[in-house]
Amino acid sequence: MRKNSLVFLAGIVIVLALGFLMPWLLRNPFYFFAGYVVLQYVTIATGWNILGGYAGYINFGAAGFFGAGVYLSAFLFTSFGLPLPLCILAAAIVGAILGVLMGYLTLRIQGVYFAIATLGLVVVLETIVHNISGLGGASGMAVYGPRPPAWSPGPSQYNFTVMVVIAVVSVALARWVEISWIGRGLRAVRASEDAAECSGVPTLRLKLVACALSGAVLAAAGAPYPFYTSFVEPVTAFSLIIGLNAIAMPLIGGTRTWVGPVIGALLLASVQQIATVTISSELNILFVGAVLIAFVAFAPGGISDLFGRKKGRARL
């Protein structure tokens, strides 16, 4: 195993240990409510980046996958009493299938046309949920989660720990994709799809794999959400804010490596959480917007790219 991988593995172990220990060390539940949202966005940004960053296919449909995970999890729990880990697994599988279906239908188009097609997915799924009374329709659906297990002091802490695990697995998956043959192929697709195709890179197959992995991560990010809010309704579950954040966070952090979305999500989601309970007015939207513009203007390749360039790393 290479040195970088060992450092990464050690980092994962430390983060997981903190995820399980923090609920016992930090007594105030607020930090776990806020931390959950930040970690949720780390997962969403990481999931989006597998297709949007590595392959360069800008996907506006992140909220569609997220919402599908939210509703599948809520449905499986309320109808069959499935435990949360199985709900997450089921959401990831359905997200992957949805990703392949979306990819198969839309990957033949590129650029802005692909982006519009993925946006359509959100509208279609939201409309479907609106019209299924078994999912609460427009009125929404109350989800009273189970008691947390004994190893967690409360529901908010349990949700936080679960989200730490999902985020860590997602980041590990994204890193594996990045350094594996899939990542190399996707980078070739992003650089020039025609050239990659001519060089024997199986572009469609790789893009479908990216769609499936991206969809699985995005849907898994949504699976614990019903237990976090105890209530799901289509407008929030399929909110375009999720889709916009999914794009903005990797752009701020950098789309070329797994680190970029993590940095971007930690930064932007934390700023959003802090702004909500400090500035807390119309100004917080303006403030977040200003941060976004500043990063796009002064660090167009993202923060990780800024440091990468300083180190003289090659840019593909």
Place this chain on the structure above:
Amino acid sequence: MKTRRQFHKLMAVTAAGLAAPAILGSKVFAQDKPIRVGASVSLTGPLASTKNGQIGYELWRDDVNAAGGLLGRKVELVIYDDQSSAANVPAIYSKLVDVDACDVLFSPYGANLSAPVMPFIKQRDLFMIGMFGLAGNDVAKHDKFFHSGPWGPNSGRDWARGFFDLAKAQGVKKIAIINADLEFSKNAAKGGADVAKEYGMEVVFNQSYPPNTSDFSSMIRNINAGDPEAIFIASYPADSTAIIRGVKEIGISDKVKLFGGAMIGPQYGALLGSLGPELNGLVNSHTFVPEPTMQTPAIKSFFDRYTPIAVKQGVDPLGFYIPPFYYVAGQLAAAAITGSKSVDPAKMAAFLHANAVDTIVGKIAFTEIGDWKERRVLMVQLRGIKGNDLEQFRNPGHQVILDPPSLKTGELAAPYNKARAS
């Protein structure tokens, strides 16, 4: 400063002085700390039109503090913007409780934003006043939750019953129902269909439409084909405008006696001003109108102070629908605190369950799940509107109360076409 030692002494004294309030205040002077009231308000996002409710909170706080506070303690509001998103609500209320140490909570606006906070307050056994969440406590059944809105018991089904009572009194046998495919309007339509069935009315047309619908011409033609005698509409502001304009363009059968019911929009200044005379004849739900049976010195004083603030802030200058009930929320909290002489949730809740409270909108008594014992949703008919001047709506006679009977200020003008032409 002569020596370093003197400087250190000065620093130590300064630090002790700064730390003293924090050290002593928590125990010895706890009674002097303000009573903190926490809430989230939708200052941004799709529900930002409800942010004028915050003026109600602030007027209540100012009044209470001017009168010496509650239990000798000042009242302090802690308000955060939920951005109209249910996703922000859990963290905000945890902040209000776990960091800001609020003694009393007001819920976010409406059922969808309030729902995420219900398990939280039930689990932590907290005291909360609900803000306009229809049937907001029907699932959680938390015994320390009280509605400030006048929906009444069984509100999920019955809140718009007044419209059907009027239809029944007019001998209506056939009714049409249309609704936006969104939470509030969908509930209203479902409840309406149930009540219509209970009253033996035939629902000749029942259709929901996507929220972004802007052309209702085909739907109005289909309604006319069904030949109904009343049309119950559950819509949101943009569709309310489109429906009213569609009816003006296409026309409606002379047999229709009642038109309206649960249209969101004609309660607000923006729509009253833009539609003006086109609203004549509409029978619609409301929570407060300046009719003689509802006017009291207290509510008049409230609006005398509300209007200049609203104009300055650029929000609804009339503010009939929401702001008085935000003030009422404060009055309910104040009554619970002073009545129980405590900020203990159990004692405050016990007081409100046992006692009716006088507020600027009248006396309120609660059921065991915090609904008003008596439904007091108004059905008003808009009449005599000339031009688009908003000031006319401050005068009686333009929003005549038809239901409930205890507040009635006039008889239904029917059929709708005749009332519309007047």
